[in-house]
Amino acid sequence: MTTKTRLLDTAERLFAQHGIETTSLRIITREAGVNLAAVNYHFQSKEALLHAVIARRLDPVNQRRLAMLDACEAAAGNGPLPPHQVLDALLRPVLEMLSTPAKEFAPMMSRIFTESSDLTEKVFQKHLAHVSARFFAAFERAIPHLPRKELFWRLLFTFGAVSHTFGGAKVLRTISGGECDPSDVEGTIRRLESFLLAGLEAPVPAEVQHAVH
Amino acid sequence: MTTKTRLLDTAERLFAQHGIETTSLRIITREAGVNLAAVNYHFQSKEALLHAVIARRLDPVNQRRLAMLDACEAAAGNGPLPPHQVLDALLRPVLEMLSTPAKEFAPMMSRIFTESSDLTEKVFQKHLAHVSARFFAAFERAIPHLPRKELFWRLLFTFGAVSHTFGGAKVLRTISGGECDPSDVEGTIRRLESFLLAGLEAPVPAEVQHAVH
DNA sequence: GTCTATAACCTGATAGAC
DNA sequence: GTCTATCAGGTTATAGAC
Numbered sequence: 098m099t100t101k102t103r104l105l106d107t108a109e110r111l112f113a114q115h116g117i118e119t120t121s122l123r124i125i126t127r128e129a130g131v132n133l134a135a136v137n138y139h140f141q142s143k144e145a146l147l148h149a150v151i152a153r154r155l156d157p158v159n160q161r162r163l164a165m166l167d168a169c170e171a172a173a174g175n176g177p178l179p180p181h182q183v184l185d186a187l188l189r190p191v192l193e194m195l196s197t198p199a200k201e202f203a204p205m206m207s208r209i210f211t212e213s214s215d216l217t218e219k220v221f222q223k224h225l226a227h228v229s230a231r232f233f234a235a236f237e238r239a240i241p242h243l244p245r246k247e248l249f250w251r252l253l254f255t256f257g258a259v260s261h262t263f264g265g266a267k268v269l270r271t272i273s274g275g276e277c278d279p280s281d282v283e284g285t286i287r288r289l290e291s292f293l294l295a296g297l298e299a300p301v302p303a304e305v306q307h308a309v310h
Numbered sequence: 311m312t313t314k315t316r317l318l319d320t321a322e323r324l325f326a327q328h329g330i331e332t333t334s335l336r337i338i339t340r341e342a343g344v345n346l347a348a349v350n351y352h353f354q355s356k357e358a359l360l361h362a363v364i365a366r367r368l369d370p371v372n373q374r375r376l377a378m379l380d381a382c383e384a385a386a387g388n389g390p391l392p393p394h395q396v397l398d399a400l401l402r403p404v405l406e407m408l409s410t411p412a413k414e415f416a417p418m419m420s421r422i423f424t425e426s427s428d429l430t431e432k433v434f435q436k437h438l439a440h441v442s443a444r445f446f447a448a449f450e451r452a453i454p455h456l457p458r459k460e461l462f463w464r465l466l467f468t469f470g471a472v473s474h475t476f477g478g479a480k481v482l483r484t485i486s487g488g489e490c491d492p493s494d495v496e497g498t499i500r501r502l503e504s505f506l507l508a509g510l511e512a513p514v515p516a517e518v519q520h521a522v523h
Numbered sequence: 524g525t526c527t528a529t530a531a532c533c534t535g536a537t538a539g540a541c
Numbered sequence: 542g543t544c545t546a547t548c549a550g551g552t553t554a555t556a557g558a559c
Contacts, residue, residue, distance in 0.1 A: 100525085116331070116334045122553065123553095131525085132524095132525060134527085137553085138555095139524070142554075143554095180549095182490075212329060214327070214481070218507060245489060249482060249489060250505075253474065255471075256472040256474060257472070257473060257478065258468075259470070260470060261471075264421060265331055268427070273459065276459045277459055284518050287515050288460070288467075288515070291515040293467070295512035296471075296505040296509040297505075299504055311557085335535065336535090345543055346535095346545095347543070348544095349545070351542070355536080418540080
């Protein structure tokens, strides 16, 4: 395996397990079995290394997301868009990574979106903005009774649940005394999607209805 | 205001905004307008300072949570426990802090639960374990059709949504182009609780039913 | 491409004067 | 209680030999 790949793999894993800012280049290079200066030769800086880690995984994921959404829209024709299909197109491509060698990537992304608001903005604009826009429009079409404003709120809640699942699924096994098995990725997807679908489709509470239009 | 209080307030705010590990004692003491050595005199260490910040806010919150749960159980008698009341007892006391001078505390807690798994464990055992056990039992009674295993999963999703709301509500205003107003705390609580209640009460998906008992 | 050595700086914690 | 000065260590990044 090349030095470059060893660095990408090791950085991905350590960023996921210990956070971005608290993981030093010294630890990454030591665990990767390469010299400290290698990260500066193959990439320019720690942040450039992070961007390379993201691009390697996220580009294929986003392509698959959009392909699934295309298929869903094609099948629907002019009819309504099934909300569970839109949700599945958004979540399945990234959640299924949990049972591949790239299993550390999704937890790493959730770190980015909770750690530094500065970095979050950059990563979102660079790798997620266009996909995000497509899916927001799809959800608007799939849940037409839901005002835009409420959709924004509910997608915030959705990202929170998904994000926390990446990082917290491992401790769930401990907390539940072994009852819950996070390595059952397909089960996790079904549970997460049925929970979120119910929340996304819930009636708008009467108390906030007046602010809608 | 005393040096001790200035340190608690400033640490709480900076921990929330920039994370625990990335916030140095130098920044805290500079912003608080006190000497660097003061944190070591009034507390013993950075971690002890963090524990003091938590204890100051969380003890009253937990008392109110348990009082609301007591009232809910008393009103229910031997009848079923209303799930929305259990959820409200869990979330309202901490969410309402967002409109008080202690508004930085909840975001700080969500940092702890996403940053370091080491610290997470300590804080949970010290300040949240007993409350957690009471509420788990209450949810079991409130949603009797839901198997324990599924309840564990759904509470994980719930904590994720709540946690993300603390940290992400501010950026929601930007993303939504001003449509969403995170300073409307009561609206946030109602939206969050109606979303989560639908998810918690959703039917168990047929695909995972076989693993239940 | 890979190494050593080092620059410039930040960190938590503490000793000891006042 | 509050200060300065400092210890012992960590950090990113780079220059220059091989």
